[in-house]
Amino acid sequence: MNQRVAIIGAGPSGLSQLHAFEKARLNGIDIPEIVCFEKQKNWGGLWNYTWRTGLDEHGEPVHGSMYRYLWSNGPKECLEFADYTFSDHFQKNIPSFPPRPVLYDYITGRAKSENLDRYIQFETVARRVEYDQDSDQFQVVVEDLKTQQEQCQTFDYVIVATGHFSIPNVPHLEGLESFSGRVMHSHDFRDAEEFRDRNTVVIGSSYSAEDIALQMYKYGARSVTIGYRSSPMGFNWPEGIKEVPLPMKLQGKSAQFADGTDQDDLDAIILCTGYLHSFPFLEDSLRLKTHNCLYPDGLYKGIFWQDNPKLMYLGMQDQYYTFTMFDAQAWYARDVILGNIALPEASVRLEDMTTWKTREEALSNPFEDIDFQTDYIKDLCAATDYEDFDLDAAANAFKTWEHHKVENILTYRDQAFVSPCNGEKAPVHHTPWLNALDDSMAAFLATEKELVVKAG
Template sequence: MVQQRKRIAIIGAGPSGMAALRAFKAAESSGAEVPDVVCYEKQDDWGGQWNYTWRTGTDRNGEPVHSSMYRNLWSNGPKEALEFAEYTFDHHFGRPISSYPPREVLWDYINGRAMESGVKESVRFAHAVRRVEFDEPAERFTVTVDDLRRKTTLTEVFDEIIVATGHFTFPNVPDFDGIETFPGEVIHAHEFRGAERFADKRLLLIGGSYSAEDIGIQSHKMGARQVTMSYRSGPQGFAWPAGVDEVPQVQRFDGSVAHFVDGQSREFDAVVLCTGYLHHYPFLPHDSRIDSPNNLYPDGLYRGVTWQRNPRLHYLGAQDQWFTFNMFDAQAWFVRDVILQRFTLPDAEARQAHIDEWKRKYAAVVDDDAAVRFQGDYIRDLIELTDYPMFDLDEVVETFLAWKADKKVDILTYRDKVYRSVMTGTMAAVHHTAWMDELDDSRERYLSTPVGVGAQPPR
């Protein structure tokens, strides 16, 4: 009797889902027999967050908009820290590029790797997963999916599930006393599509992390009259330019006036809630959903990926992230090897002991430097178990730390700095235009050399 091929469902074709597709293709290319892999993606193309859309709220199919991408978004961390170990920027672009590419260029990079793999035929676009149910006696999942183009519903059966939908798409929207009286625009960062709208406006950003930092500086760059960031835990502490500052938490609103817990009050024209995102997996039963704050080691996941209660269910990219693309690769290669039975999962007790050990390590993380090193160690632990190319994780950590130092020196010019690739040894090129002067984030502009514009040294 011929044994039936395993069937694997990947939910989501963003960078994590694309990593999983690449991992299976790499195994197949080396001669391994791989399962039948189907990837469901509710958007019309892959790329996840990197798919820019002008839409907010719902897309043209009435589905919640997935992407939080906005115009003029440039990488806020060096590309050398996210580079794929087996598909480099040098390979893709054929020449050095700068360390901080804009969104179109990064999408082009991840798209190029996936296209080289020839895995697009495995992706069913405009397919929204509605429900995943596990039949314990049969040890199989039933997946119910809506084909959004044909307006039909289908049901399929799979042996294992990889959840790769990300967790920066469902906004956390807190309430504030009196905010309903604010007469101006109030949006979440998920709905932000460009800073031009805030030119000559007094902007309040509620939140003290990366979204507030980047939207705030973008708005300053695009001519906002005043940018104020309101923090809950503590200030970011950068040397902000004139017209940008930080204040403590909002206490209440009274019309256009915001009152803060330190007694200050200011008038604003617009408010952006940079208050983070929540884990949200409505297609899964509650006992299979991650219920965790956004942190570096969510509870319930063996080696950060395999669901402890049901090791046939896996999550990619569920952690808070310093590392991104190459971490998703490390996770995808490990999950692939679990599914291919190249790695034998220990029993539930041993898996829980491993989870507890890493939670203890995470509890000892006291600052950002330790957090970066923790995630580097986590990635090393995964790569050592697979055939994914090992790279100098300690050097990537040093790149992250240098990036943090650059931001402290000047929050407006850190994107003009360059770093050396850990994968190829290539030094990044200096972009032809300083970031503060560059108002065109297109791939064509980025890869061009404008007439009369020479390379400007990092400032």
């Protein structure tokens, strides 16, 4: 009987997995029956922007954490598909830091070119996944959100590709209940225009706090105060943005911070405090429980559930690389399912995981983090036929990007990088990021001459 594979989620990770199987099929290889379940109406995961927050039209928690004016905060060259470059998709070389609509078009463009939607059941949410030891198969219960009907299907493999940036981590801050302004998590942040002429506090010290603070500065917030728990990000912030320790006291619209700084007339507090790995549809024996790290416990090669390797997770790591890493993981997972790679016994898997975890624990700075994840992807690619590309060049681009951010946090997106896939250097964008208030795909892809003609 033909084997069956369930893929839960049709975001970038799930689409990478579908693409990996489709590439094998197009090369004449018999593949299992593939069924992908996607809760949203469309593919793209977090990149599938929605104005909704809280619950969707079906009463399900909104998956998306994407905000309207988001631009890539890393060079596109470091997340490029080796077998489908940005130049392949757009038929021209484009700047290194695209806005959200451009990245969404790129991610879904490869999927559209292969008609991968034929594998996907949209508006279908996974409710329960259980493993039956006697049959060595998984029972997967899903609900069609349109009809509210549940069905149970049997699969030989389950691949969890739901991501881990959709369930907000919401810590308690002393006095938050007495704050009379707006309180929200970055998961619900949608439009920086809302905070024009407002005094805001951003809580956090990582990428979300950094970018949302810059978003509000760009779109006219009166002030942005970033509160950190352990250490500041330390960038050379422009006037109007400052970093201080966490607030010790909140009252009305005022905050007093641990360093003695006072801030009055506050309008909003935005909690950029990260996300939780959450898989309520998995039985406890299958559920990954981890914090955000570069090598989660219990996943051999960062993919295979140690206690049952027929269950796989994609994209569960803290991420420098994104789409690039998802492809590498998807190829490896596919080749294990197809029998091209034989997994070693449990003790050997544990030894390998321990080696990676020991190295991770010794990491002390972003450059070492980048090298760690680069080596991880190299390890995966070495075992598969994933298309060759210059991963060392991508790593060096990441390190240069880190330097650019330190030099000027407002202009790092105005730089240009070389593709590790085709060697092309990106053009410089026609408008500095700080002045590019139209983030539509048409505006981003237009040439300077086309913009002048349109303006005239």
